[in-house]
Amino acid sequence: MPLEVQLAKRLPEYTLDVAFTAGDEPLAILGPSGAGKTMLLRCVAGLEHPDRGSIALGGRVLLDTERHVHVAARDRRVGLLFQHYALFPHRTVAENIAFGLRSLSDEERERRVQSHMERAHIAVLGNRYPRQLSGGEQQRAALARALSIEPDALLLDEPLSALDTHLRAQMEALLQETFAAYRRPALLVTHNVEEAYRLGREMLVLSRGRVAAFGPREEVLRRPPSLEVARLTGCKNFSRARMVEGGFVEALDWGCRLRASQSLSRPPAHVGIRAHHIDFAESADAASRPEANVFPCWLSRSSETPFRVTLFLHLHRPPGETGEFHLQAEVFKEKWERFRDRPFPWHVRLAPELLFLLPE
Numbered sequence: 027m028p029l030e031v032q033l034a035k036r037l038p039e040y041t042l043d044v045a046f047t048a049g050d051e052p053l054a055i056l057g058p059s060g061a062g063k064t065m066l067l068r069c070v071a072g073l074e075h076p077d078r079g080s081i082a083l084g085g086r087v088l089l090d091t092e093r094h095v096h097v098a099a100r101d102r103r104v105g106l107l108f109q110h111y112a113l114f115p116h117r118t119v120a121e122n123i124a125f126g127l128r129s130l131s132d133e134e135r136e137r138r139v140q141s142h143m144e145r146a147h148i149a150v151l152g153n154r155y156p157r158q159l160s161g162g163e164q165q166r167a168a169l170a171r172a173l174s175i176e177p178d179a180l181l182l183d184e185p186l187s188a189l190d191t192h193l194r195a196q197m198e199a200l201l202q203e204t205f206a207a208y209r210r211p212a213l214l215v216t217h218n219v220e221e222a223y224r225l226g227r228e229m230l231v232l233s234r235g236r237v238a239a240f241g242p243r244e245e246v247l248r249r250p251p252s253l254e255v256a257r258l259t260g261c262k263n264f265s266r267a268r269m270v271e272g273g274f275v276e277a278l279d280w281g282c283r284l285r286a287s288q289s290l291s292r293p294p295a296h297v298g299i300r301a302h303h304i305d306f307a308e309s310a311d312a313a314s315r316p317e318a319n320v321f322p323c324w325l326s327r328s329s330e331t332p333f334r335v336t337l338f339l340h341l342h343r344p345p346g347e348t349g350e351f352h353l354q355a356e357v358f359k360e361k362w363e364r365f366r367d368r369p370f371p372w373h374v375r376l377a378p379e380l381l382f383l384l385p386e
Contacts, residue, residue: 229246
């Protein structure tokens, strides 16, 4: 039951203009604030009217501006989970979940409400009001309400952003369970690349209303099509680049020549590598092979989290007093403990297969 979307809507600062197809794998829509993500969901749900375009769900036309077709939101069979839950405060959890089921018999409505409360792990909360629930419980109730109508597509707008770390992990696990059982189009809007990766099989990167990248998540992250997409997907290391003799890429800002496995149909403008892909040579032998993209480096500074360390590295010579650096590397603390006391220079390796080249 594919969801086929092609629409345009003029906004104050730009025009939202997108086209994509979502299948039965969840699609993560990634982008910064103001990129048009929420407006896109609202257009698909029927809460906003695009200026032009078409939307079809399983062959059923929900919107076609040329033929003046516009199915009302209540008739689209689309479940929408809002960022801030949007539960009716004067209704209990059970009444919220039952809200879209008024056409069912009392017996069937009660059965379905109980079933969805159990799936959302809130079966004992049916008689409570939203004000009596935690944020995580409210979000579970909102998800149960969105699923209770047994929608043909599920739309989730930043479903984890209002939750603390513990509740976010619980809700993420519930969403993974939901997607595994749902097997229909599901669009998940987020600005968090790790959340997009964990929950989406496909990834669409949105920038100022335009599709900047779209495809399997691994491909989007492994081979971003532009510098903008690389940045939006969390890459921190870039250098201006040019091709030189022997098939090498010269990284102008890093002061080194690199071998890269990727090939482009036109000369690269930049070369990049993700922070967690940077490795360190364990021995002097590895550091002595020029074809391996191994270079001496010094630590400019570091920043720690409970489990990882970010290392700011200066290549070729010690950094000056201003603390300048060329690369950011991210390593788990266990690895950091193994080489943190080694004398400088360390030797950093930029694996050819993990570098990506970006066109102009």
